[in-house]
Amino acid sequence: MKRKVPIEPLPKGLSIFDSHCHLHFGDHYSEDLDEVINRARRYGVTRMVTIGIDCEDSEKAVAVAESYDNLFATVGVHPHDVAGMSKSHYLSLERLAQRPKVVAIGEIGLDFYRNLSPREDQERHFVGQLNMARDLKKPVVIHCRDAHPELQRLMREHRAHEVGGIIHCFSGSPDDAQVYLEMGFYISVAGPITYPKAELLRRSVAKVPINRLLVETDAPFLSPQPVRGKRNEPAWVVATFVALCRLKGVSLQEGATQLSTNLKGVLGV
């Protein structure tokens, strides 16, 4: 039986990236990681960043990044997992961050939607890891759900503009986007921009200048509309990229060139 592939590869010669995926996560890709990475390349997705969510997971992220060309890693503790984070966790992240394939600290942030860790732990370890990133001279990858006012306050108080980085899977209002842009951050757009009901999100993203935008999958989660409900993977970032180019009124060629410049600007890859 022929498998229907609803997302088309990018035209030859164009190259984009997935700024945020979890390729080393659980057993989602344990059977077919080579195939997933080859498919991404065939689709024009030539660079991928696999994101750590706790210390052990960050170690896996670095190990898998070290096994493939143009696969990079971040190390950090997700707001869901910060309860119980201690000095020794910071030391192990600092040590891991020295490895050459590590391009940022993350994902760090606040998640007041699920509140899997107490809010005060989330706030303390967001600030702790932001300061660690500053010391290490690395940008941060920020996760924020239902916590934009608190996040912006902490970012202001702790001079996040000196650190820089990415607001991943952006879900805020146009005003939220404006605050992050003023602090020098990049806005990364994920699959939800392709969902029929995401009119509000599209309105926010439409206002972000193209020289501050990135695309991501957050794979294995958040599959774009054509593959919604199935496992996500870096190749499918093409659907998000095409939707973004359409929204911004740029050609795929212009979009690919500008977004690649953006990724280089923030992560250096």
Ligand SMILES: [Zn+2]
């Ligand atoms: Zn996240």
Ligand SMILES: [Zn+2]
């Ligand atoms: Zn993520």
